[in-house]
Amino acid sequence: MGAGHGHKLHFHGHSALHRAPAHLKVLALLGFMVVVVATPRDAYLAFAAYAVLLAVVIGASRVPPAYLLKRTVVELPFVVFAVLLPFVATGPQTEVLGVSVSQHGLEAGVALLIKGTLGVLASLTLAATTEPQDLLLGLERLRVPQQLVQIMAFMVRYLDVVTGEMQRMKVARESRGFSARNPRHWPVLARSAGALFIRSYERGERVHLAMLSRGYTGRMPR
Known part of the structure; x- marks a missing residue:
């Protein structure tokens, strides 16, 4: 039981992101998530900039995008909730593909989907570039x-x-x-x-x- 476990998310590599200290990567992820969550839901240009930044980081990590995309299945419950939100929310109505939905619910659902996807991809990138043991040591350095x-x-x-x-x-x-x-x-x-x-x-x-x-x-x- 002393053998290594929990490496299914880790992608073995030798990029600069792999070699970066774990506690700095945790702080970067935390800061990124705070900024994403604090961004107004209708600031689509800001979300596009976040997506470009995240794509650059993933490219620098040399982790295949398909490796990360296959693991975004963890986001499925949030996707289902985001899809249902326009149909259960109240307020002014609008039409999408001939179907009447709540405008506020539609905006909230889109924002939830965008923010959730950015957060999941950022978290998966951290997990793919950091060994579990290094991550735990990084948390100790952060005084967890x-x-x-x-x-x-x-x-x-x-x-x-x-x-x-x-x-x-x-x-x-x-x-x-x-x-x-x-x-x-x-x-x-x-x-x-x-x-x-x-x-x-x-x-x-x-x-x-x-x-x-x-x-x-x-x-x-x-």
């Missing part, structure tokens, strides 16, 4: 509370462990002829999720007990 950094470190280490456990449970269900095809099967999936949570919690308790027995005092050794 030590316990919070340790929680993040364990999340990185055991993400693959929990994912592998979930995959084995899926294989076990399928070997017994189970296949989730309709909502009637959701209770089985819910019980599997509950069992996965209990196993993960118990594993965490065992790991913590092992750490205490080896002299853990609240701070991880280098």
Whole structure:
């Protein structure tokens, strides 16, 4: 369990962005996100400038754009919400492709989609150019509370462990002829999720007990 985990977002490279200190990249991402969020939703020229700046950074990182675009699927819930927003919001109405929608909802949905996409791409660029361990060390340099950094470190280490456990449970269900095809099967999936949570919690308790027995005092050794 001491092996490297959580490297699926990292793209191995030797660009200047890869070599930059992690804490500086975190600060740059934080500043970029603050500026993007604070920008008025109708300032489309500013958003275009942010997109160009982000494209330049991605180009300098030498990370293939397709590598990042495939991972923007994490944004899907925000995309769905942005698409629904013009139909559920109130206020003056306007027509888009012959469909009447809320003007305020349309503007808010477009702004949410733009800001969310910029934020996701910037975050993925940070993850693709920074090793998880370097990122954790960078957070320590930024004086992030030590316990919070340790929680993040364990999340990185055991993400693959929990994912592998979930995959084995899926294989076990399928070997017994189970296949989730309709909502009637959701209770089985819910019980599997509950069992996965209990196993993960118990594993965490065992790991913590092992750490205490080896002299853990609240701070991880280098």
